[in-house]
Amino acid sequence: MLKRQxxxxxxxxxxxxxxxxxxxxxxxHDPRATGTTLLGGIAFLLMTCSIVLSTRAPVLEDWFGGLDRMYQTHRVIGVLAALFALVHFFGVPKELPAGIDPAQNPLVPSAPLGMLGLIFLVIGLFIALNRKIRYSLWRPTHKIMALVYILIVGHFFTAPQVFVVQFSPSGFLLLAAAGLGIVSLVYSIFGMNKRTAVPYTIEAVNTLERATEVVLKPTGPHLDFKPGQFAFVEIAGKGWSEPHPFTISSAPSDGHLKFTMKVLGDWTRKVREELQPGGHVNVRGPYGRFDATGAGDKQIWLAGGIGLTPFLSKIRAMQPGDKRQIHLVYAAREAQDAIFLDELKERAAQLGNVTLVPLFSDEGNFARVEMMKQKLPNPLKSYDYFMCGPKPMIEGLMKDLKAEGVPRRKIHTEAFEFR
Structure with a gap:
């Protein structure tokens, strides 16, 4: 859930x-100059915030409720920055006021830098929001935003004094933002991946029904994570250049790291067909705040398809004696699609506090609120809900739960989208 901080x-x-x-x-300044430069400053601050979020700092995860929510915010404020920048560009005066010395207030290079920045911003925004572009192309081209930011910083620093006073109270704030933005930009492009990489080797690649389990063995310190968190997986070798995010499906105490990947596109298909034991992998993370330990004693874990993975990690890590009463609702198309179903049944029997509720759509059983009313022993409002699965299913359940009076603060989801 997105946090407000x-x-x-x-x-x-x-x-x-x-x-x-x-x-x-x-x-x-006349009202037009004050208003349009205000919009330009807001656009710059939003761009800076977007770049700071790209550093994936743990403290920011706490403020926003996880890296998934940070990326949602990153996308929204990027769009807002572009809108403010467009209004600024079309509204700001294009000529110096009468009587102003052009030698002391030159429009060059500020105006050309601003125009180039706006052009590349629109191009970069189109690329960022176009889901038809493959991830392997989207990721490197998205870095055009770094060029946009440098151009905008140059636009601000060289702006005529008649429009922008850099050493005014608001100007000092923009200067501080520029410094923080440049540092964050350099770190996110050149330093973050090196600092956060944890090396592993591939021990096994297990083929499941419509999914693949990759088992990794640490070559050094093991990744320290909590059940329900995810990490970025980057496989070494030609054709495996871009990292992809996956939820960790193993328990923290397991000596290995396990990722269970649904076959959805070219990259995951290549994992299934070509990945071999012995290869090298860098894992970056962990990320996410999909944590059920701080919620109430009555919990519903609702998994749709491959959305089982965070709950698989949780149930593998759980120990007997846990005071929570958990209903794990596992929705799949059919029984053979329900990966790890036998393990879940065994763990539920061992733990005693977990009730497994498998739902198969080919049998007419769907994850719906009406079904939960029939199967749950307590009123819906008495539970905390943790849900992970296909977006339409999760959005429909959230809407119906709210209609039943379940507070939004008791509904926890993972927005596993990063573009």
């Missing part, structure tokens, strides 16, 4: 800048 921090930053910009606007 991060969003409120961004909103507070924008509010502070807006007040400083308007209250301390130079006397030479």
């Amino acid at each position: 991060g969003v409120l921090a961004i909103a507070g930053l924008i509010a502070i800048f807006s007040v400083l910009h308007v209250v301390f606007a130079p006397d030479t």
Whole structure:
């Protein structure tokens, strides 16, 4: 669930800048200059926030509720930044006011830098939001946003004093943001992957029904993670260049790291058909805040298809004596699609506090609120819900649970989308 701290921090930053910009606007500014430069400053601050989020800092995960929510925010504020930048570009005066010395207030190179930045911003935004572009092409081309940010920083630093006073209260805030943005940009492109990489070797590649389990053996320190977290997997070798995020399906105490991947596209198909034991893998993480340990004693874990993986890690890590009463609702198309079903039945019997509810759509059983009303021993509002699965299923369940009076704070989902 998206937490408010991060969003409120961004909103507070924008509010502070807006007040400083308007209250301390130079006397030479007319309302148009003040308003359009305000919009430009807000666009720049939103771009900076977007870049800071790309560093994947753990403290930011706490503020936003996980890396998945950070990426959602990253995408939204990127779109807002583009909209503010467009209004700024079309609204800002294109000529110096009468009587202003052009030698002391040159429009070049600020104006060309701003125009180039806007052009590349629109191109980059189109690429970022176009889901038809393959991930292998999307990921490197998305880095065009780094060029956009550099151009916008140059646009701000070289802007004529008649429009922008860099050493005003709001200007100092933008200068500080630029410094933080540049540091974050350099770190996210050149330093983050090296710092967070944990090396593994491939021990086994197990073929399952419509999924593949990859078992990794550490070559050094084992990744320290919590059940329900995910990591980025980057396989060494030609044709395996881009990292992909997957939920960890093993328990933290397991000596190996396991990822269970549904065959959805070219990359996961290649994993199934070509990946061999002995290869080298870098794992970066862990990420995510899909944690059920701090919730109430009555919990519903609802998994749709491959959405089982975070719950698989949780149930593998759980020990007898756990005081929670958990109903694990596992929805699949048919029984043979329900991977690890026998293991889940065995673990539920061992633990005693887990009730397994398999639902197969070919038998007419679907994960719906009406079904839960029939099968659950307590009122719906008495449970905390943790859900992971296909987006339409999760959105439908959330809508129906809210209609039944279940508070939003008791519904936890993982938004596993990163583009």
